[in-house]
Amino acid sequence: MASQEENQAQPFTDIFDEDEAERSFLLSKPTCLIVFGKPGSGKKTLASKLAQRWNCIFIEASEVIQRNIQHGTEYGLECQKLLCQGQSIPEELVTEMILQMIDKSPEVAHYGYVLTGFPSLSEKYLSVPQQIEKIMNLKFKPDFLINIKCPDYELCQRISGQRQDPDSGEIYQRSQWDPKVADKLKKENDQDEEEDEEEDEKQDEEEEEEEGETGEGSRKKLGSFHQVVQRPEDFLENAKKRVGIYKDIMLPPLE
Numbered sequence: 151m152a153s154q155e156e157n158q159a160q161p162f163t164d165i166f167d168e169d170e171a172e173r174s175f176l177l178s179k180p181t182c183l184i185v186f187g188k189p190g191s192g193k194k195t196l197a198s199k200l201a202q203r204w205n206c207i208f209i210e211a212s213e214v215i216q217r218n219i220q221h222g223t224e225y226g227l228e229c230q231k232l233l234c235q236g237q238s239i240p241e242e243l244v245t246e247m248i249l250q251m252i253d254k255s256p257e258v259a260h261y262g263y264v265l266t267g268f269p270s271l272s273e274k275y276l277s278v279p280q281q282i283e284k285i286m287n288l289k290f291k292p293d294f295l296i297n298i299k300c301p302d303y304e305l306c307q308r309i310s311g312q313r314q315d316p317d318s319g320e321i322y323q324r325s326q327w328d329p330k331v332a333d334k335l336k337k338e339n340d341q342d343e344e345e346d347e348e349e350d351e352k353q354d355e356e357e358e359e360e361e362g363e364t365g366e367g368s369r370k371k372l373g374s375f376h377q378v379v380q381r382p383e384d385f386l387e388n389a390k391k392r393v394g395i396y397k398d399i400m401l402p403p404l405e
Contacts, residue, residue, distance in 0.1 A: 201264040305393060
């Protein structure tokens with residue numbers, strides 16, 4: 151009787167080796183993403199948020215340079231030397247740092263990456279097709295390509311409205327540094343709050359907290375925005391040229 155019960159129970163036993171399954175999962179290829187889009191479309195912002203959400207390594211030119219300098223790598227020491235001499239870092243060196251980080255970083259091998267800013271519009275070192283070939287030959291090839299699409303007119307208006315703090319290097323949108331636009335947005339937010347009074351109280355509280363933080367933060371900073379300046383690349387005519395170059399040089403080979 152006992153043997154019959156054991157035979158009946160046998161098909162329901164777990165036939166998988168949990169340790170082997172876990173080992174296979176840990177050794178599997180991590181998820182890798184690339185974010186690209188027109189200049190000023192918010193690639194870096196989106197890529198950074200995706201990296202945080204997916205717990206991936208965020209890879210972007212300035213981040214890679216800073217990382218190498220902080221860790222005192224051979225590339226980092228060379229970058230630091232060039233910067234101290236007032237020179238710009240060659241595109242060839244930046245490309246090598248990005249590719250090496252993707253192929254040889256233990257963190258990338260474990261967590262995966264979110265890459266942005268590469269391929270680059272600049273073709274001083276490699277053409278766009280050559281940069282794409284480099285990506286396709288990577289040890290960890292991208293699994294997802296995210297293309298940010300937005301109308302040219304709205305994008306150029308957004309870029310031309312950007313201002314930079316010369317001390318911190320931080321970039322601000324027009325809604326942050328222009329009091330007229332900030333007040334207009336605040337009025338629109340107030341109207342939206344009145345229309346949404348009948349919604350769930352919890353949802354209202356969350357929205358009010360988010361809008362309150364945004365509004366207060368903008369107003370606190372308004373006093374210090376007298377020193378912000380417009381970068382040459384953000385002039386409207388230059389923004390249009392950059393978007394046009396992207397559509398002519400970058401978009402066709404990427405697609």
